[in-house]
Amino acid sequence: RRSLTVTSSNCVEFVQTTTFFININSFKFLNEPCHIRTNLDDLENKLFGQHIAADVILKTVAGFMSNNNPQKPLVLSLHGRTGTGKNFAARLMAENIYSQGMASKFVHVFAAQHHFSHQSKIETYKAQLRQQIKYNVSNCERSMFIFDQMDQMDPSLIDTIKPYLDNYNNLDGVSYRKAIFIFLSNTGGTNITQTTLDFWNNGRDRKEIKLQDLELSLSLSAINKKGGFWHSDLIDKHLVDFFIPFLPLEYSHVVQCVLAEMKARGLQPDVNVADKVAKELVYSPKPERIFSSPGCKTIVNRIYFYI
Ligand SMILES: Nc1ncnc2c1ncn2[C@@H]1O[C@H](COP(=O)(O)OP(=O)(O)OP(=O)(O)O)[C@@H](O)[C@H]1O
DSSP states (O other): OEEEOOOSOSOEEEEEEEETTTTEEEEEEEEOOSOSOOOOTTHHHHSTTOHHHHHHHHHHHHHHHHOSSOSSOEEEEEEESTTSSHHHHHHHHHHHHSTTGGGSTTEEEEEHHHHSOOGGGHHHHHHHHHHHHHHHHHHOTTOEEEEESGGGSOHHHHHHHHHHHSOOSOBTTBOOTTOEEEEEEOTTHHHHHHHHHHHHHTTOOGGGOOHHHHHHHHHHHHHHSSSTTTTOTTTTTTOOSEEEEEOOOBHHHHHHHHHHHHHHTTOOOOHHHHHHHHHHSOEESTTTOOEETTTTTTHHHHHHHHO
């Protein structure tokens, strides 16, 4: 049985619900205005140890979504070592914008190694990418595109999407100004770690680190590392609105991650379990050993071992 809710918006999402008593699936088209809620106020409480990222994301995403006439799409480039929360932050953004979160048909994830793995198919990938971006933004102007493993992406693919990141009023009849592009990469992780370590060695609180302390070095390392932004004029043309650093996570942040994960899984948060999980991880660099090498990445599967 199908029902269709027709609304003024062209952004509709197909939702399947189960009707228990009749034992059939009923289907509804729900209106999804691509602006469900942009209440990112709790970002800082969910994203641990990332005061810069939480602040920038909260302000830019909320501001962008409340602007009905943005001059260009929102383009954020998230940088940091593994397990520091870049994908998690992208997920939080999606969950705060679309009713279906990452499962929304308006959220499109491209992972370099998965979607663009064969160098010989680059021309096909370019054509597909152009087509997908155009089709999806035509369908929903508030679409979100997430490019994971940016540092492993062929730079010519990035150049392909350049026109969509600019402030053209429209390209072939489509305006891309309300779309969101998010790039994720490990590029710049070493610089971020060094700066955070310097603060620690000087006895300064990491919360004193400012976006300005890292943003320039991030854009330079992004452009100088082969792959992704390499030799791309995306940076010269100022198409990326913010390069956002994700700081390496310390023991206390891993403990927070474990407690949050236990809660999310319906388990009683247990500080002893969190302490054991956090202590068993490898910490770097030598000799300080204050940053978790896997960040919070491997904790989920470890929790059950220690319960
Ligand atoms: N700063 C954080 N705050 C809260 N949870 C975190 C944080 N960092 C990581 N996590 C947890 O660890 C999991 C893995 O992190 P995530 O995938 O976001 O790392 P990443 O930075 O994208 O790593 P990679 O560079 O390897 O892709 C997340 O799903 C989340 O549960």
